Amino acid sequence: MLIVRPVRISDLPLIETMAVESGIGVTSLPNNREKLYEKIQTSLGAFEHEAIAGTGREYYMFVLEDEGRVIGTASISASAGFEEPFYSYRSETMVHASRALKVNNRIHVLTMCHDLTGMVQLCGFFCSPQYQLRAYELLSRARLLYMAAARERFGRRILVEMQGMLDENDQSPFWDAIGRRFFNMDFPQVEQAFAQRSKTFIAELMPTYPIYVPLLPDAAQNAIGQIHPDFERPFSILSREGFEADDYIDIFDGGAVLTAEVDQLFSLRQQGIYQVEVAPVLPAGAQEMLLSNHRSGQFAATQAHASLVDDVMFITQETARALSVSSGQRICTAPLLPEAGRAQA
Incomplete structure (x- = not known):
């Protein structure tokens, strides 16, 4: 895993x-x-x-x-x-113009910043x-x-x-x-x-x-x-x-x-925080997603199948071990990224 x-x-x-x-x-x-x-x-x-x-x-x-x-x-x-x-270099445009010559040029320049x-x-x-x-x-x-x-x-x-x-x-x-x-x-x-x-x-x-x-x-x-x-x-x-x-x-x-x-x-817009329930078999409708234990210390994240039922996220025992979480604790979830070219909701 x-x-x-x-x-x-x-x-x-x-x-x-x-x-x-x-x-x-x-x-x-x-x-x-x-x-x-x-x-x-x-x-x-x-x-x-x-x-x-x-x-x-x-x-x-x-x-x-x-x-x-x-x-x-x-x-x-x-x-x-x-x-x-x-x-870095800032990419910008500089204008060089002369009214007498009726010249107006926009020049691409790079400026260190x-x-x-x-x-x-x-x-x-x-x-x-x-x-x-x-x-x-x-x-x-x-x-x-x-x-x-x-x-x-x-x-x-x-x-x-x-x-x-x-x-x-x-x-x-x-x-x-x-x-x-x-x-x-x-x-x-x-x-x-x-x-x-x-x-x-x-x-x-x-x-x-x-x-x-x-x-x-x-x-x-x-x-x-x-x-x-x-x-x-x-x-x-x-x-x-x-x-x-x-x-x-x-x-x-x-x-x-x-x-x-x-x-x-x-990831931040689509994240959800849920109470977790460790189950030997996931309820129907399980989806693959990103999961983390939502801790700043002892952080862990994985990608696995999970099921959301009545605001409770059901995960397998293998996923629970990977994240070092147990039933009743909280986890953070995020859906997989949309395919290239598909609009992000």
Whole structure:
């Protein structure tokens, strides 16, 4: 049975393996044992935090288990850029006009900014590619059910960065056109530096003036706001949740940055809190759905069949064990995501 739970120290070896498998695309999952251990320790402290509201420093790391084996990981940063600004490019239009020449041109420009600093950030997502979309959906959405259980810890707006387009040599056309000219570093090198060191080097070396997009090579222009094929599954899940591409792109590879209002996401709008009843056989009308134990501490989530009868949610004994709940306690439920292209009620 697939289960999402908070990370443990004992998960470190498998998290290291996933950091290697994820390549350079997941900068919040660095291939560095000390950094990963530090993230796990930070996560343990966040889950143990008893305050009514979070400080913004919290980092929550989850893992996906299949019969006790860790096969994926995903995280939440309560406040993007809490200690340092969260940099991105804002995509906007600049007007160049001359009344004398009767010329009025609207030019696409990119301006470095930290407008998104302080927003909740979904990050560190990786799931073994051999698993079906069901596992991806559970891992991605379980984080949102945790946010529903500890809503006071998180802000109003949320973002997630998508990896941009790379060529066959894992180089970024967008980076080659802009960043390389100021860093003199390959894209994999700067991604590694971004994952393991202070982000202040961005402000120190990147151009602060607007970048005129028409002056960039065609390959760089075509990469703006695009998503790497390896991220199509996570993107599909997030877009059906209600995330949309905003006027911001990643400062390194030009990949899309998705944003949303937390309380308008599908999982939070459609969630229900019910008293649970553990039954050997489910009543008629059971449906597959996302289920969590609705706890901020000792959190657990899974995807299973359950039946709602007179405001009581009936679950199987296997599901109860997965969620560590018993009859009379409460659980949180959310329906499966609508199929791609279907309207979200």
